[in-house]
Amino acid sequence: MAGPLLQLSDVHASYGPVHALRGVNVTVNEGEIVTLIGANGAGKSTLLMTICGNPKPAQGQILFQDKSLVGMPPHLIARQGIAQVPEGRRIFPRMTVLENLQLGATLADPAHFAEDLAICYGLFPILEKRQAQRAGTLSGGEQQMLAISRALMSRPRMLLLDEPSLGLAPLIIRQIFQVIEQLNRERGMTILLVEQNAYHALKLAHRAYVLASGEVVLTGSGRELLANEQVRAAYLEGGAH
């Protein structure tokens, strides 16, 4: 496997007045699914947003394909090939499904548009049926599918996913995780996945990090962490399935 695609070293960042990241080291290699688990407020979402340049890291280094992202504005970081499916999906509610996807393709070569659209509709056929509908009228699961598709439309090198299973029905969660796995297996998509649904996420992950109070407290392969007593006690007991 190639060298790290994304490397965070000693990253500190604040979310508002909260010092949310306190020296985080995380590495993601090309072609990997890496999962971040941790309790509410551990800094998982802040970590993803910091990679995307909002907030900017107060200290530390973030390298993507050996290029520093520190100080780069968010729209230029997106241009490097990083797409995020953010917490709460953040689809554009008063625009149609198709317009949301067109916005996702802002950075892509227009020549690829039809092909990429067909890929997304292939992954989530319901979106094609809803294409002329306002995105705000979609169900939660459909909105999540739209948010993932929107991110894919830019043909990213790396996908950041923030709690894609949050608030969704078990059947939909399964479908979303299947797509994530499929994207990685068939297209070699590198994925950094943040999840509270630790059981599913760890099963999927090549490697995983446990974040607590803005620090990495544990790391290992997905399987190792699934078997780890502390992880089981803190994140899995009673919460599996």
Place this chain on the structure above:
Amino acid sequence: MGFTLAVGTFLQHLINGLTLGAIYGLIAIGYTMVYGIIRMINFAHGEIYMIGAFIAVTTFTLLLGAGVTSVPLALVIVLAISCTFTAAYGWTIERVAYRPLRTAPKLAPFISAIGMSILLQNFVMLTQGARSKSLPPVMTGGVTLWHDGDFSLGLTNIQMFIILLTVALMAGFTLVINRTALGRAQRACEQDRTMAALLGINVDRTISLTFVLGAGLAAVAGVMVTLYYGVIDFYIGFLAGMKAFTAAVLGGIGSLPGAMLGGLLIGLIEAFFSGYVSSAYKDVAAFSILILVLVVRPSGLLGRPDIEKV
């Protein structure tokens, strides 16, 4: 005969109202778009319109002096120059007065906008003089649609020009907002700026372009008013700005069709009130209607109540 005369008078007020409404509508678009994207009332927008009018007078005078006699040619040149300069003003105002305050409390950019408005008024007063400037009639003539004895229902060429150009601009603008990548980016920034940036949209540039487009439309309105009234001064931006702002709020601030509808309504109210009641109190009528509408529909006629976020 009395009846036909009444109809004729009514139609004449209607034509005058449409003309005024077109001008207000063009200015109102700038207010509504800027509000939509950065949730701020750009109180210097009326001044942009005033500057557009001054550039129009200057350019017309220069062209007349240079012996340009073709009215369409002169119009195209004046519109192009006026739009270019005011677009630069719009861009600069956003850059120096609003962008540094983007994350400041709402009151700060509001005060900055009022300051910018005063600054621009005084700048024009100092450089162009405090007296009103006039322009000899550039566009004359018109058609008499109907006449009966002493009364004649007329549509002047200027009115035709104003109404047709406004309809064309508004149609074009609606198309830009609804169908182009720039329009999509703009609507995306309106709904969620952080997300738009994550998708690679340059939010600062999109906001700048919004100011540039709004300023361009205000400049067109400035050119129109110069042609229509022939007299301008450094203070015309205040009242016109107030009315256009009223139009934008009446239609529903943030809504593009709302601004157009609001402009039209304010123009018609003014024309009919002046015609049938009293021209001295026409402004009172326009603002009273605004208050009445806001009591019943606080978000304006086509506005959307500001409670999204699921």
